[in-house]
Amino acid sequence: MPAAVRQPGWTRASAFVVLGIAFSYALSIGLRALFGYDPLLDGEAVLQIALIAVPFFFFVGIGLFDYWGYYMSGKATRPEDHSGHGAKSWKSYFYPNTDHKVIGVQYTVLSFFFLLVGGLFAMLIRAELAQPGRQFIDANTYNGVFSVHASILIFLFVIPVFAGMANYVLPLMIGAPDMAFPRLNALSFWLLPIAGVMMLGSFFAPGGSFASGWTAYAPLSTSAPIGQVFFTIGVQFAGASSIATALNFLVTIITMRAPGMSFFRMPLLVWANFSTSLLVVIATPFIAASQFFVLLDRALGFNFFDNGQGGDVLMYQHVFWFYSHPAVYIMMLPGFGIISEILAVKSRKPIFGYRMMAFSLLAIVALGFTVWAHHMFVSGMQPWIRVPMMITTAIIAVPTGIKIFSWLATLWRGVLHLDTPMLFAMGFLTMFTLGGISGVVLAMIPITIHVSDTYFIVAHIHYVLFGGSLFTIFAGVYYWFPKMTGRMYSERLGKLHFWMTFIFFNATFAPMHLIGLDGMPRRVADYADKYAGWNLAISLASFALGLSTMIFLYNMVSSWRGGPRAVGNPWRALTLEWQVSSPPPVFNFDEIPTVVGGPYEYGVPGARHGVFASSEPPAVTAGSSGPTGPTPTAHE
Amino acid sequence: MEVDPRSRTHRRTIVQMVVVGLVASAIGIAWGLYIDWFPVQASTQAKKIDGLWDLMIILAVPVFVLVVTVVLFAVKEFRMRPGEELLDGPNIHGSTKLEIVWTTIPALILFTLVGYAAVVLHDIEKAPANAADELKVDVFGEQFAWTFRYKGADGKPINTTRLRLPEGRSVKFTVRSKDVIHDFWIPAMRMKVDAVPGIPSSYRITPTRLGTYPVVCAELCGLGHSVMRSTVYVMPPAKFQAWMKQASAPPKAAAGGGGGQAAIDAKTLFTDGNGESTACGSCHQLADAGTPSGGIGPDLDKVLSGMSVAMVKESIVNPGAEITKGFPANVMPANFGQTLKPAEIDALAEYLVKSTKK
Amino acid sequence: MEAAAIPAPHTHDPDDHHHGPPEANRSSRVDPQMLGMLLFIISEIMIFGAFFTAYFFVRVVTEGNQWFPFNGDELPKLVAGVNTAILLSSSLTLHWAQTCAKNGNRFGLKAGMLTTFFLGFTFLFIQVNEYIHIGFAPHDHAQGSIFYGLTGLHGAHVFIGLTLLAVVTVRAFRGHFTPEHHDGVEIPGIYWHFVDVMWIVVYTTIYIL
Numbered sequence A: 001m002p003a004a005v006r007q008p009g010w011t012r013a014s015a016f017v018v019l020g021i022a023f024s025y026a027l028s029i030g031l032r033a034l035f036g037y038d039p040l041l042d043g044e045a046v047l048q049i050a051l052i053a054v055p056f057f058f059f060v061g062i063g064l065f066d067y068w069g070y071y072m073s074g075k076a077t078r079p080e081d082h083s084g085h086g087a088k089s090w091k092s093y094f095y096p097n098t099d100h101k102v103i104g105v106q107y108t109v110l111s112f113f114f115l116l117v118g119g120l121f122a123m124l125i126r127a128e129l130a131q132p133g134r135q136f137i138d139a140n141t142y143n144g145v146f147s148v149h150a151s152i153l154i155f156l157f158v159i160p161v162f163a164g165m166a167n168y169v170l171p172l173m174i175g176a177p178d179m180a181f182p183r184l185n186a187l188s189f190w191l192l193p194i195a196g197v198m199m200l201g202s203f204f205a206p207g208g209s210f211a212s213g214w215t216a217y218a219p220l221s222t223s224a225p226i227g228q229v230f231f232t233i234g235v236q237f238a239g240a241s242s243i244a245t246a247l248n249f250l251v252t253i254i255t256m257r258a259p260g261m262s263f264f265r266m267p268l269l270v271w272a273n274f275s276t277s278l279l280v281v282i283a284t285p286f287i288a289a290s291q292f293f294v295l296l297d298r299a300l301g302f303n304f305f306d307n308g309q310g311g312d313v314l315m316y317q318h319v320f321w322f323y324s325h326p327a328v329y330i331m332m333l334p335g336f337g338i339i340s341e342i343l344a345v346k347s348r349k350p351i352f353g354y355r356m357m358a359f360s361l362l363a364i365v366a367l368g369f370t371v372w373a374h375h376m377f378v379s380g381m382q383p384w385i386r387v388p389m390m391i392t393t394a395i396i397a398v399p400t401g402i403k404i405f406s407w408l409a410t411l412w413r414g415v416l417h418l419d420t421p422m423l424f425a426m427g428f429l430t431m432f433t434l435g436g437i438s439g440v441v442l443a444m445i446p447i448t449i450h451v452s453d454t455y456f457i458v459a460h461i462h463y464v465l466f467g468g469s470l471f472t473i474f475a476g477v478y479y480w481f482p483k484m485t486g487r488m489y490s491e492r493l494g495k496l497h498f499w500m501t502f503i504f505f506n507a508t509f510a511p512m513h514l515i516g517l518d519g520m521p522r523r524v525a526d527y528a529d530k531y532a533g534w535n536l537a538i539s540l541a542s543f544a545l546g547l548s549t550m551i552f553l554y555n556m557v558s559s560w561r562g563g564p565r566a567v568g569n570p571w572r573a574l575t576l577e578w579q580v581s582s583p584p585p586v587f588n589f590d591e592i593p594t595v596v597g598g599p600y601e602y603g604v605p606g607a608r609h610g611v612f613a614s615s616e617p618p619a620v621t622a623g624s625s626g627p628t629g630p631t632p633t634a635h636e
Numbered sequence B: 001m002e003v004d005p006r007s008r009t010h011r012r013t014i015v016q017m018v019v020v021g022l023v024a025s026a027i028g029i030a031w032g033l034y035i036d037w038f039p040v041q042a043s044t045q046a047k048k049i050d051g052l053w054d055l056m057i058i059l060a061v062p063v064f065v066l067v068v069t070v071v072l073f074a075v076k077e078f079r080m081r082p083g084e085e086l087l088d089g090p091n092i093h094g095s096t097k098l099e100i101v102w103t104t105i106p107a108l109i110l111f112t113l114v115g116y117a118a119v120v121l122h123d124i125e126k127a128p129a130n131a132a133d134e135l136k137v138d139v140f141g142e143q144f145a146w147t148f149r150y151k152g153a154d155g156k157p158i159n160t161t162r163l164r165l166p167e168g169r170s171v172k173f174t175v176r177s178k179d180v181i182h183d184f185w186i187p188a189m190r191m192k193v194d195a196v197p198g199i200p201s202s203y204r205i206t207p208t209r210l211g212t213y214p215v216v217c218a219e220l221c222g223l224g225h226s227v228m229r230s231t232v233y234v235m236p237p238a239k240f241q242a243w244m245k246q247a248s249a250p251p252k253a254a255a256g257g258g259g260g261q262a263a264i265d266a267k268t269l270f271t272d273g274n275g276e277s278t279a280c281g282s283c284h285q286l287a288d289a290g291t292p293s294g295g296i297g298p299d300l301d302k303v304l305s306g307m308s309v310a311m312v313k314e315s316i317v318n319p320g321a322e323i324t325k326g327f328p329a330n331v332m333p334a335n336f337g338q339t340l341k342p343a344e345i346d347a348l349a350e351y352l353v354k355s356t357k358k
Numbered sequence C: 001m002e003a004a005a006i007p008a009p010h011t012h013d014p015d016d017h018h019h020g021p022p023e024a025n026r027s028s029r030v031d032p033q034m035l036g037m038l039l040f041i042i043s044e045i046m047i048f049g050a051f052f053t054a055y056f057f058v059r060v061v062t063e064g065n066q067w068f069p070f071n072g073d074e075l076p077k078l079v080a081g082v083n084t085a086i087l088l089s090s091s092l093t094l095h096w097a098q099t100c101a102k103n104g105n106r107f108g109l110k111a112g113m114l115t116t117f118f119l120g121f122t123f124l125f126i127q128v129n130e131y132i133h134i135g136f137a138p139h140d141h142a143q144g145s146i147f148y149g150l151t152g153l154h155g156a157h158v159f160i161g162l163t164l165l166a167v168v169t170v171r172a173f174r175g176h177f178t179p180e181h182h183d184g185v186e187i188p189g190i191y192w193h194f195v196d197v198m199w200i201v202v203y204t205t206i207y208i209l
C-alpha cells in the first residue's frame, strides 16, 4: 500500500469512501437476500444505507478515529506530541485538527459558506415569488428550495456558527488551554460538512430534494420521494455534532475554569453557552428520534404515523417541537451572550444586573421546555393544551424582557463606541424586540388561529433569526475578527454593511407582516394577484439585502489577507481572550491566568479580571488597553 | 468620583425622552389602529379576533417604542465624542428597584393580553344558544382539493365542492383529511384548523356578510399546496334553504353506488364527484357547470376547444401523459380510472366536449 | 459521541513539558470524563424519552388502541423476564470486575469482564431470537412499531455497550488498568449500568404494564 493510503488524509478518506459504498451495496444485497426480497438490488435501499454508513468510512479515512482506534485495541497510545494541534498553513484547515482555535475557524468559515448557499436559495425563492404564477421553478422545486433554505440556515449556519465562535473564544475566556475533549471537538466539526453535502446533494436525488419544509411533518415526509431521506439522515449528523459540542462545552466550563473564576465571574458569553448547551443536550435527542420515526416509517414500513394502523400523526409534531422550540433558543441564547460582551466593552460600563442576566438565561432554558405546543395551536391537537401553552409562552417574554432592559440600562451613561460590532448590537436590540413582540402576538391563540402558516410567521421567523441571531453573529464576527485573524477589518465597509443590511432587512421582511395578516399563506410557489405589489417590493429589497452580504464578504476576505495587523487588545476589553496576542499562541496561554475580579469592571481604574502570576504587572487595567495601549488618563 | 460632565444633561434627557416616547407611542398606536390589516370581516369570530389585535397594538407599540427611543437617546447623549477615547462610563452594577419594575410591568401587560386572549378564545369557540339550529358541515381535504358534505333534508348526505353557507347562522365544520395534513382556512372568517388524517378537528363560525370569499389550504401538503384553494359562498338563509332542498332531491345518480343505471348526470359528476371521485370543478373552470376559476387546473372552456372525446378521456384517466403548458404535473389526481366508472368517464368526456364546443 | 467518555489516558511524560500546553486548572472535583459520560447519558435518556412519547401516544392518547395481547399477538413475558435476569446479572459481574480493578486483582478483572460481555451478548442473542419468533412485524400495527422501536433502540444501546465492554476487556487482557488508574473500567461501566436500568424501564412498560 502506498504511504498516502496508510496515512490519514484525503487520499485515505477517498479510498475509504469507495470502500463504504461497496460495503453499502454488500450489506443491502445481503440483507435483502436474508429476508428473501426480490429484486436483490434496490437502489433506494443501497442509498439509504450508504447515507448512514459512508460518512463513518470517511471519518476513519480522514483519521478522526485513529487515536481512539489505538486506544480501543489496547495498543500504547502514542504520547501526545501535539502534532495535530495548531494550524501550520491554510492547508491545515482542511485536515482534522484538535486545536479549538483551528476548529473554531473551520466551523465559522464553513458555516458562513452555508449562509451564502442558504441565502442564494432565498434569492431563488424571492425571484420565483416576484410575480404571481410560475417564473423560474415549478412547485416541487420551489418546495424543495425553501425546505433546503431553512434547513441549511438553521442546522448548518446559525447553530454551528455559534458553536464555532464559542469554540474559538470560550476556552480563552475561561482560561483553559483547550476544550475538554479535543478529538471529540474535531469530530463535531467534521460531522457538519457531511450533513451539508447531504442536504445539498438531495437536489440530485430522483424526485427532487426534500420538499416538506424544515419541519418535515408526517405523513407528507413519510410518503415523500427519496430526497426526504437526505434530510432525515443529514439532520442526524448535524444533531450529533451539536450534542457532542454541547457536551464538550459543558465539561469544559465546569471543569476547566481558571483559578478564581467562580460561576459568577464568568463572562456572560460563557453563561450563554452553558445554558445553550444544556438545551442541546436535553432537547436534541428529540429531533433525532422524530427523524428516526420518519425513517422507519418511510423505509421499513413502521406505523408510527399511520392512523389506519393505530399510529398517531400528531405525535410527530409533539416530538419535533419538543426539540425545535428549544432549538429557537439554541439559536438565540449564544447571541445574547455575544451582545452582552459587546455592549459592556463598547459602552465602557459593566453589564447592568449581571446576576439577573445569568438567571434569566437559565429561566429561558427551563421555560423553553414548556411551550412547544404553541407551534400546534391549529394542529387539531387536544384543545385543552392550548391555554396552558399560551401562558407559558407569554411568561418567556419576561426573562427575555429583563435581558433587553438590562442591556438598555448598560448603554445608559456609558461611553458608546459606535463601531460596527456596536451598531449590529444596537440593531439587534431593536429588531429582536420587534421579532419578539410578533412572537407574543403569535402566542395569543385567537390571533394565531388566523395568522398561523401565513407570511406573518415568515416575518416573525426572519425578525428573530435574521434581526436576532444573524445580527448578533455579524456583531460577534466583527468583534472577534481581530482576535481570530490578527488583522483589523475595514470599519468603513463594516458600517456600510450594517446600514445596507439594516435598511433592506426591514424593507424585505416588514411588509411580510402585512401580507400575512391579509391572508397570504406561507410555503406557496404561487399566490393570489392581490399580493403581487408587495411581493415585488419584497423581492427587490431582498436582492439588495443579498448584495449587502457581498460587502461583508469582501470586507472579511480582503481584511484577512491584507488588513492592518491587530494588537492583542484593540477594544481594551477585560475578558481573558483579549489578554493574549492576536491571534493567540498555540496553547492559548503560556501560563494559566488567575481570575481576581468580575469580567466587566469598567469605570474602576486599575480593575482587572485576570492576572498572570509571572508577568506581573500585566497591562490589564480597566480604562486602559493591552500591552500596546497608552496609559490611562486620570479619571476618578 | 468626579461628577461625570456627561451626566449633567441627565434629567433633561429623561424628560425629553419620555415626551418623545409618549408622542411616538401615540402616533404608533393611532397608525396601528388606523391601518386596515385584515381581509374583510365576514364572521362574528373575525370581529372579536380583530379586537384582540387592536389591544395587542395598544400594548405592544409602546414596548417597541420604548426600546427604540432608549437606544436612540443613548446614541444621542452618550456616544463617544472626540477626546473621550479613553473615558469609561460609571461603574454601575445594577439596581434592584429597576429590575423589579421591568419584571412586573411586562408581566402585567402579558397578563392582560393572555387574559383577554383567553376570553376571546372562549367566545369564538362557544356553541350558539340554540345548538340544534347549528349547521354542520363535514370538510374533507385531499391532495389537492376540498370537498364538503352536508346533511340533506332527508338525512342523506350531500357531497359538493362548493361551500355554501347561510348568513347569520352558526356553522360547525368537522375537518378531516384523506391523505396528508391540510389546513382549512377562510381568511375572511379568520378561522383555520388542520385537516389531520385520522383525527377529526373542528371549528365554528357565524358568517355575517354576504359574498364570496377564498378558502385556502394553509398547511404544506405537497406539490399542489399553493393552488389548493376554493371558495365559500355566503348566501341569504332563504336561498341556502332552497339550494339544500334542490340538492337533496333526486335525481342524484350513483351517489355512493347502487341506484340502478339511471342516466349519468355528467354535470353533477363534474361539480360534485360521485362520492368517491374528486370533483373536477374544484380545480377546473367550466362555464356550463358554473364552476369558478380556481386557478389550479386549466380553464376547460379555453383549453378543450378542438379536442376529441378520446383525447379528453385520455386526459382524465392519464393526466400525466401530457401536461398542459403552465400547469404543474402530478396535481390532477391520477386515479380517476379507478374512482370513476367507465360509463361515467365516457359521459364526462362527452359532456365536456359538447359544452365547450362553440 | 460515546467515545467522548473513553478516557484519554495521559501518558505523562515528565520530560516533555517544554512545548506542551500549560496544565489546565481543575475547577471541579468531578472528573471530566465522568462528567462527559453523565451528560451523554442524559442525552440518551432523552432519546428514550422521545420513544416513550411515541409509546404514550399509541397506547394512551390514540383512542381505540389496544395494547398487547391483541389480534392474537402476544409478548413473551417469561422469556423476556429470563432475559432481564441475564442482563441484570451482567451488571453484578461488571461491578465485581470493577471492584477487582480497584483492588488490583487482575484475574478477577479479566474474568469479570469476560462474563459480563458474555452475558450481554446472550441477552442480545435472545432478543434477536425473540424477534424471529414473536409472530408480528413492525409494519403490522403501530403497537408492533413501538415494540420493535423501543426494544430495538435498547438493543442498539446494548450493542454500543458491548463494544465498550469489548474495549475494556481487550485492554484488561493487554495489561492496562492499575488500582490507581481504572477510569477506563469505571466510565464504560456506568454506561453499561445505564443500559441495564433502561431495560428495566422498557421491560416494565412494554411487557408488564
Ligand code: HEA
Pocket: A215, A328, A329, A331, A332, A374, A375, A376, A377, A393, A394, A396, A397, A398, A400, A401, A402, A404, A432, A433, A434, A435, A436, A437, A438, A439, A440, A442, A443, A444, A448, A451, A452, A453, A457, A460, A461, A464, A465, A468, A469, B060, B063, B067, B105, B106, B107, B109, B110
Ligand atoms: C431565534 C429564533 C426564535 C426566537 C428567539 C423566537 C422567540 C419567540 N417566538 Fe418564535 N418562532 C421561530 C423562531 C424564534 N422564535 C421560528 C423559526 C418559528 C416558525 C417555525 C415554523 O413553523 O417554521 C417560530 C414560530 C413561533 C410560533 C408559532 C406560530 C405558528 O406557527 O402558528 C409562536 C407562537 O407562539 C412563537 C412565539 C415566540 C415567542 C413568544 C417568542 C419569545 O421568546 C420572544 C420574547 C421576546 C420579546 C417579547 C421581546 C423582548 C421583550 C420585552 C421588550 C419585554 C416586554 C415585552 C412585552 C410586554 C410584549 N414563535
Ligand code: HEA
Pocket: A115, A116, A117, A118, A119, A120, A122, A123, A125, A126, A146, A147, A149, A150, A151, A153, A154, A157, A158, A212, A213, A214, A215, A458, A461, A462, A465, A466, A469, A470, A508, A522, A523, A524, A525, A542, A543, A544, A545, A546, A547, A549, A550
Ligand atoms: C437563519 C435563518 C434564516 C435566514 C438568514 C434567512 C434569510 C432569508 N430568507 Fe428565509 N427562512 C428561514 C430561515 C432563514 N431565512 C426559515 C426557517 C424559513 C421557513 C422555511 C419553511 O417554511 O420550512 C424561511 C423561509 C423563507 C421564505 C418563505 C418561503 C415560503 O414560505 O414559501 C422566504 C420568502 O421570501 C425567505 C426569504 C429569505 C430571504 C430573502 C433571506 C435573506 O436574508 C437572505 C440574504 C442573504 C444572502 C442572499 C446571502 C447570500 C448572497 C449571495 C450569495 C449573493 C448573491 C445575491 C445576489 C447577487 C442578489 N425565507
Ligand code: CUA
Pocket: B141, B142, B143, B144, B181, B182, B183, B217, B218, B219, B220, B221, B222, B224, B225, B226, B228
Ligand atoms: Cu392542502 Cu396545502
Ligand SMILES: [Cu+2]
Pocket: A324, A325, A328, A371, A372, A374, A375
Ligand atoms: Cu416556539
